Ligand SMILES: [Fe+2]
């Protein structure tokens with residue numbers, strides 16, 4: 001399926017607001033792909049259809065996931081909106097013709113909402129583009145836009161920081177994949193920092 005065919009199918013499947021968001025994410029992700037010399041084709045597909053699982057409204061997503069044999073974890077059972085990422089992987093394969101072997105695209109869709117450890121460049125770009133597209137307006141979005149174009153991991157770490165804080169404040173659950181992603185980058189940053197300090201001391 002061509003990208004244009006995917007776009008038309010997506011437009012038919014999603015509410016106008018969600019479709020327009022998807023197009024903005026796509027455009028932002030392409031800017032980032034160019035900036036970081038990433039795989040433009042993978043980024044294009046994954047960003048455009050990242051929310052294709054939203055064709056199932058959250059009231060039905062638990063039932064739909066179970067019907068399709070998609071495992072539902074306790075956090076998703078409580079916050080079914082999270083399931084649109086797993087449902088998205090299903091529709092990417094069965095509706096938008098993405099190869100089941102295309103882990104790069106499928107994982108970017110799968111983890112676009114929670115993040116996780118060991119994300120690919122494509123997945124980080126889709127995750128961040130989803131948050132910084134021009135339609136987003138939340139406290140700290142400008143700083144996140146800046147960080148996302150400076151360094152992908154800095155952007156990711158800042159996103160986890162914002163999101164985890166917001167989830168706690170709102171009394172919501174934090175998905176273990178997000179914690180795994182946060183911890184990995186926090187450790188990496190701390191290790192880099194202590195190395196820097198050591199070097200300073202030695203000089
Ligand atoms: Fe999403």
Ligand SMILES: [Fe+2]
Pocket residue numbers: 021025050051130
């Ligand atoms: Fe999205």
